[in-house]
Amino acid sequence: MKIDLAFTPYELEKKDPRGKAVVVIDALRATSTMIVAFENGCSGFIPVATVEEAIQLADLKKDPDLLLGGERRAMPIEGFHLGNSPRDYRPEKVRGKVVVMTTTNGTQALLAARKAAEVFIGAFLNISALSRRLGEGERDVIIACAGEKDLFCLEDTVCGGAIIDRLEKGGVPISKDDAAVAAKLLYEYYEGDIYGMLAGCAWGQYLEGVGLGKDVRICAQVDVSRLVPVYREGKIFLDR
Numbered sequence: 079m080k081i082d083l084a085f086t087p088y089e090l091e092k093k094d095p096r097g098k099a100v101v102v103i104d105a106l107r108a109t110s111t112m113i114v115a116f117e118n119g120c121s122g123f124i125p126v127a128t129v130e131e132a133i134q135l136a137d138l139k140k141d142p143d144l145l146l147g148g149e150r151r152a153m154p155i156e157g158f159h160l161g162n163s164p165r166d167y168r169p170e171k172v173r174g175k176v177v178v179m180t181t182t183n184g185t186q187a188l189l190a191a192r193k194a195a196e197v198f199i200g201a202f203l204n205i206s207a208l209s210r211r212l213g214e215g216e217r218d219v220i221i222a223c224a225g226e227k228d229l230f231c232l233e234d235t236v237c238g239g240a241i242i243d244r245l246e247k248g249g250v251p252i253s254k255d256d257a258a259v260a261a262k263l264l265y266e267y268y269e270g271d272i273y274g275m276l277a278g279c280a281w282g283q284y285l286e287g288v289g290l291g292k293d294v295r296i297c298a299q300v301d302v303s304r305l306v307p308v309y310r311e312g313k314i315f316l317d318r
């Protein structure tokens with residue numbers, strides 16, 4: 079299995095995801111929030127690029143089980159039911175619901191992955207289950223970091239390195255590109271203190287500064303979920 083890592087959605091497009099399995103990671107916070115939502119009974123997500131698109135889709139469908147969720151500058155969007163904090167996605171709020179979601183980086187990375195043969199949702203919360211699922215497959219893999227406005231971010235890269243670490247420890251023979259080699263080394267440096275890395279990275283400090291530090295601790299939980307959501311035909315859902 080060949081594993082490449084894309085630091086940003088722009089790099090993902092350059093690496094041509096067609097025919098490959100892509101893992102989309104936005105550790106702070108979109109993919110972590112999605113996994114928490116699925117653990118709480120959420121039925122699915124529809125990622126869209128803009129606030130306007132989200133509102134139009136919800137208006138069009140006029141479905142009481144369709145909620146609007148997401149953020150801009152980490153804050154909930156006016157008129158939306160949910161922000162992008164995992165704490166918003168409580169069972170009583172999301173059980174049986176589908177969330178039309180737009181975030182600054184996470185949903186953009188998902189949209190950039192649409193040409194891939196398979197797309198999985200990854201975060202620290204599900205790295206082992208995700209690695210097992212990847213190991214079952216035959217496809218080459220691209221780990222797609224959401225990044226921050228198409229620039230490198232530490233947290234997504236360390237999470238990508240964790241997935242590579244689990245695959246190698248699981249005995250899957252893999253070859254890595256330079257970015258994947260770097261990500262694995264970064265993970266080996268931080269693996270003993272994932273929370274410290276998340277709290278210390280640029281976006282973790284920003285979240286703390288706007289009163290969302292509790293989200294960082296939730297997103298730092300390693301292997302608390304066995305769920306591996308997939309993104310297929312415009313929707314994110316559990317296929318198992």
Ligand code: MLT
Nearest residue numbers: 107108162181182183184
């Ligand atoms: C993103 O998509 O950029 C992040 O999830 C932003 C956030 O922390 O809500």
